[in-house]
Amino acid sequence: MKFIYSLFLVILVNLQVVANDGYKLWLQYYPIEQAASWQVSALTDQKILGNSPTIDLIKKELENAKAMLEPNKKKHQKGNNLLIGKVGDLNLNHIPTSQIEQLTDEGYAIFNHIGSRQLIVTSKTDLGLLYGTFKVLQLIQTGNSVSNEGLFESPKVKHRVLNHWDNLDRTVERGYSGFSIWNWHRLPRHIDQQYHDYARANASIGINGTVLTNVNANALVLTPEYLEKVKALADVFRPYGIKVYLTARFSSPIEIGKLPTADPLDSEVQSWWNEKANEIYQYIPDFGGFVVKADSEGQPGPHNYKRTQADGANMLADAVKPHGGIVMWRAFVYNEHTPDDRHKQAYNEFKPLDGKFKENVIVQVKNGAIDFQPREPFHPLFGAMPQTPLMMEFQITQEYLGHDTHLAFLAPLFEEVLKADTYTQGNGSEVAKVIDGSLHGHDFTAMAGVANIGTDRNWTGHHFHQANWFAYGRLAWNPYSSSEEIAEEWLKLTFTSNSDFVNPIKKMMLNSREMVVNYMTPLGLHHIMAESHHYGPGPWVTGGRRADWTATYYHQASEDGVGFDRTKTGSNALEQYATPLQEAWESLETVPEEYLLWFHHVSWSAPLKNGKSLWDNLALHYQKGVDESRENIAIWKSMERKIDHERYTHVLSFLQIQNQEAIWWKDACLTYFGQFSQMPIPEEVEKPLHDLEYYQRIKPKNVPGI
Amino acid sequence: MKFIYSLFLVILVNLQVVANDGYKLWLQYYPIEQAASWQVSALTDQKILGNSPTIDLIKKELENAKAMLEPNKKKHQKGNNLLIGKVGDLNLNHIPTSQIEQLTDEGYAIFNHIGSRQLIVTSKTDLGLLYGTFKVLQLIQTGNSVSNEGLFESPKVKHRVLNHWDNLDRTVERGYSGFSIWNWHRLPRHIDQQYHDYARANASIGINGTVLTNVNANALVLTPEYLEKVKALADVFRPYGIKVYLTARFSSPIEIGKLPTADPLDSEVQSWWNEKANEIYQYIPDFGGFVVKADSEGQPGPHNYKRTQADGANMLADAVKPHGGIVMWRAFVYNEHTPDDRHKQAYNEFKPLDGKFKENVIVQVKNGAIDFQPREPFHPLFGAMPQTPLMMEFQITQEYLGHDTHLAFLAPLFEEVLKADTYTQGNGSEVAKVIDGSLHGHDFTAMAGVANIGTDRNWTGHHFHQANWFAYGRLAWNPYSSSEEIAEEWLKLTFTSNSDFVNPIKKMMLNSREMVVNYMTPLGLHHIMAESHHYGPGPWVTGGRRADWTATYYHQASEDGVGFDRTKTGSNALEQYATPLQEAWESLETVPEEYLLWFHHVSWSAPLKNGKSLWDNLALHYQKGVDESRENIAIWKSMERKIDHERYTHVLSFLQIQNQEAIWWKDACLTYFGQFSQMPIPEEVEKPLHDLEYYQRIKPKNVPGI
Known part of the structure; x- marks a missing residue:
């Protein structure tokens, strides 16, 4: 037992020391802590029917995946516990034939076979078997066992x-x-x-x-x-x-x-x-x-x-x-x-x-x-x-x-x-x-x-x-x-199945796109980024070769308001949608606020649903995005010991950049639009540190991607 | 014992399975087979004196290097077996003071201390300690122990x-x-x-x-x-x-x-x-x-x-x-x-x-x-x-x-x-x-x-x-x-200390540059590559913006011979060298053949030291380069089981490309120069497969590096 314990220690130490550069993506196959019997079984004794380059890939994948089990090897169980084979090759009774028949060529079935006590992956094609194999391994890594009903999956898009x-x-x-x-x-x-x-x-x-x-x-x-x-x-x-x-x-x-x-x-x-x-x-x-x-x-x-x-x-x-x-x-x-x-x-x-x-x-x-x-x-x-x-x-x-x-x-x-x-x-x-x-x-x-x-x-x-x-x-x-x-x-x-990591970070992920909308283009604003490389804010972009590549074309800001009127009084792009949507979106009362300035030109002082002016709402959205990007740093910092150091550090520095750039977006946009609204920035909103000229002068060189 | 045996197996299997993309360079720290007692000692108990960011790097490096010992961990020996510290911090008698004094600031000493039975790394600076630490770890990995005299190293270039x-x-x-x-x-x-x-x-x-x-x-x-x-x-x-x-x-x-x-x-x-x-x-x-x-x-x-x-x-x-x-x-x-x-x-x-x-x-x-x-x-x-x-x-x-x-x-x-x-x-x-x-x-x-x-x-x-x-x-x-x-x-x-790998591959490495000279620019030919990207042969490159960027400027091939006359009858570049070299290189009798066409314009039929004509010698050199590049493939293939699969495969495909391109060089150059020599390609030399126009038409697109 002492030896086993020290073996565990060696492996744990290695996990921390070994740098993880992320190359392995979602195919980490990190060791499962206290693997359940079905996980051990599925990984330790397998039978794969068939013979093709794709079948070879399946075998190799199962070999790689054994890394999930290192500390549990001792539990090795015999008996072809995982059986992978095409429908025609299975030779078993009591398989859910009708559900299998409904699979498309790329579909697969994963189920526990009652007679043989085997976990079975089947499909009409080798490719379906490969897809099914990946799914089984994902279930094993995430600790989600296959229900009694089994899993029958076909892609809905060809x-x-x-x-x-x-x-x-x-x-x-x-x-x-x-x-x-x-x-x-x-x-x-x-x-x-x-x-x-x-x-x-x-x-x-x-x-x-x-x-x-x-x-x-x-x-x-x-x-x-x-x-x-x-x-x-x-x-x-x-x-x-x-x-x-x-x-x-x-x-x-x-x-x-x-x-x-x-x-x-x-x-x-x-x-x-x-x-x-x-x-x-x-x-x-x-x-x-x-x-x-x-x-x-x-x-x-x-x-x-x-x-x-x-x-x-x-x-x-x-x-x-x-x-x-x-x-x-x-x-x-x-x-x-x-x-x-x-x-x-x-x-x-x-x-x-x-x-x-x-x-x-x-x-x-x-x-x-x-x-x-x-x-x-x-x-x-x-x-x-x-x-x-x-x-x-x-x-x-x-x-x-x-x-x-x-x-x-x-x-x-x-x-x-x-x-x-x-x-x-x-x-x-x-x-x-x-x-x-x-x-x-x-x-x-x-x-x-x-x-x-x-x-x-x-x-x-x-x-x-x-x-x-x-x-x-x-x-x-x-x-x-x-x-x-x-x-x-x-x-x-x-990363890990540790719920102390997964739950807070999942929440952060799920909120992140809305956060970006808030600090970049809230309330239906759009296409107000810097020109050409599209890096950072550029609500002032105007003129040049093509009006449809400027920001002013899209936000139409002036002292009387902001937003692109796509109702009947404007371009009437709305007529391209079905009637229920036209009706809902053409009225300031019923248009969802997230599309407000996409479809309407609205005066700065117009009150929105919360009773505050458009301008105040705009500013508050920008601030919300900034606040959230700042909170993300704190949340991430609390994860330091839960994952490997290399990815932890990498993500942290990117979150810090994101927060800086969220502030950049907020400050540049509020400074720019403030010229037109001529309304004060609400108290709850952090004041921009610089004047408009400062933001307009920022011209990053050699931005990637163009 | 069975358990230990199976542990070894696990580790061996991992070594083969784990992909090695080469990112770790010469700092692999792969496990040493049957490590000697001094190697185990040096890696398992260390004392590092001092405190600085560089000292922190030393500690981290020693931690990383422990990977060399995994299968030997059981031999762990106590006693500060490796001591790393600046000269002033050592506090020991019987150290080789005069040799240490002669070290430059970046130099280091590594020696076995008689009194304490410690292996000691010392220097006047933290940087010297870092260099010494890397050296010790390299000695450990390669299995070269420190001699009784010790090792005293200072860089000769600042x-x-x-x-x-x-x-x-x-x-x-x-x-x-x-x-x-x-x-x-x-x-x-x-x-x-x-x-x-x-x-x-x-x-x-x-x-x-x-x-x-x-x-x-x-x-x-x-x-x-x-x-x-x-x-x-x-x-x-x-x-x-x-x-x-x-x-x-x-x-x-x-x-x-x-x-x-x-x-x-x-x-x-x-x-x-x-x-x-x-x-x-x-x-x-x-x-x-x-x-x-x-x-x-x-x-x-x-x-x-x-x-x-x-x-x-x-x-x-x-x-x-x-x-x-x-x-x-x-x-x-x-x-x-x-x-x-x-x-x-x-x-x-x-x-x-x-x-x-x-x-x-x-x-x-x-x-x-x-x-x-x-x-x-x-x-x-x-x-x-x-x-x-x-x-x-x-x-x-x-x-x-x-x-x-x-x-x-x-x-x-x-x-x-x-x-x-x-x-x-x-x-x-x-x-x-x-x-x-x-x-x-x-x-x-x-x-x-x-x-x-x-x-x-x-x-x-x-x-x-x-x-x-x-x-x-x-x-x-x-x-x-x-x-x-x-x-x-x-x-x-x-890669490995296995001499069945090291010896033949070392030989291959040591010959490789001469091989390239042979299939590209033998006998003092130079600057005959394709223009701009310099990828592949281009002895026909001529004209254009700058004569000094063409091939014909350098090889001067015509029916009367080939080579750049840099003797007194030519540009007399030779006068820029000291007299003994001028004398040796200006005579066709004494100029080393590898510089022949660098300094001389020589007729195609002129006999070289082996009695064969310049043309025949040129062709034979090209063939030799091709032959060696082909042999390298066979040598490398025999190494398949001695190293990891990923690097093995990668190198193999590059060796195959090299052989193809050696042939390309030989055929293009012999076809081109053959126009002038009007002499037959010697029997021992593989005939070019295409005519000159074919080789001149090769225009690879998007070649990297320009």
């Missing part, structure tokens, strides 16, 4: 993809955690271990596709030199169930095909794309397809030839169709020469095209009509194109939520959008039902998340931004998941 | 610095292992663990300075916004004994000072630099000083004002002098408008200035007169400026030796230069004696190594390129060290 805005020179547009993990120069000859680790992490949360390249695309990736490199990555990712996609630059036929035009109705252009698709599929037989950003922010597109977005998308769809490929065509189309409210342009462009897209085209719509703001009402297109499969584009990387250093758990943002009711088919027409296809009966479903992954040793810059990658995966699998459950699971997998 | 060619946007000029580890955007508010790990690794090999920024400098780093960031790094590095230096852009007074000139004799300019230095030292009281690249490759400098290099250097020297700072002024000055052989220009520029530099200026001279080629004769300046302290600039990053993927252990290259005899003061006037100051009686000594460090998880891209960082540190500490000892020590610290 294509669950990450979008990397990675350039071929390894810079990452809107990337704040280093540079691209794709080392194009070394590919295809060197396959880095990180590519495996990337695929494994994605598979462990059900992501099944990756778009390797930036939507602001470079045609070079479609040349043989780069296709060989893409193929090498696809070969790594295949056993993990991850398909590779590329962004297609619309003008590629000109740039690399030497054609005089890229007109989608030109037969030479069509042939060029057909042949290009044939070529790509020779390298990668299961190539996923194309993502396209066209006619937006300087990108070429069908508009250059007076064609519609459908003309462009359908040409590419025809090219990949014979190979089973798809086209994800982005709806993020707006034009600085269009005089109308940017909010309305995508709807105006796409709604008339409903039903005009080929069957392997899905229209990729950002969650809101502007651009990934800390809070936006859901995009009106989600309620407007019943005949067209629509997919969600979320931004995991925090372009507008503080970049690398701000803790903002995004699941509540994603959940808010997914749960929003479009009222397209009456009450209960939530966005989630558009995305999972159930509202309009589409089988072709997808979700995209703009990745926050880079060369930083912990992948995502902020350790807590790993949670946003994780949450995206969970919500793409099941858009009805709850933020709270995701946060709890992620914390337990990533 | 300033042992890394030069980072890192830009403020985190790109790295000639950097092939990712991007800059300096995250300027997050500094000073976030101090990454990697900064500590960087400093620790450097301290463990005696490096005591770091130049953070590219010699192609950006004045922005001298503004308060960036000085705050530099200060943050300096604060991290200080306890490790590492001083921070910056590159000074000569035109900074114009760019950030808004002066109309940067003339070094202008009093306003001088005042500006004086004040800038005062400002820097307020941030960083122990700031090391400036490194300057002036009047070269487009950089501004004193030539812009018709001043000398001494005028420029002395102005900066005056500015940092009151604070104890130094100026490292680079001799790498050449001009495309100067008609003379580039080889001669630095000498012509600097020799007349001998004795004209202020006492805190040291002239930084690259090892050869061209530019870090796989092989160059030593730079003639080393024999030409007795009154001026000269420092060595080596390039650790492999700009011309295959970038990230080619194994080329550089210690033999460094050693070859250091051991070269300049004959300045007669026989035995080796370059090493110029560098350590002994030849001309200079106290002010320094060495610089252009770093190969980046964001790659293993720091240096190739695992074996860690050895070049290590070797540089060892040779900067002691320029008389042997490559073989360095290789052996590095291998044992980094």
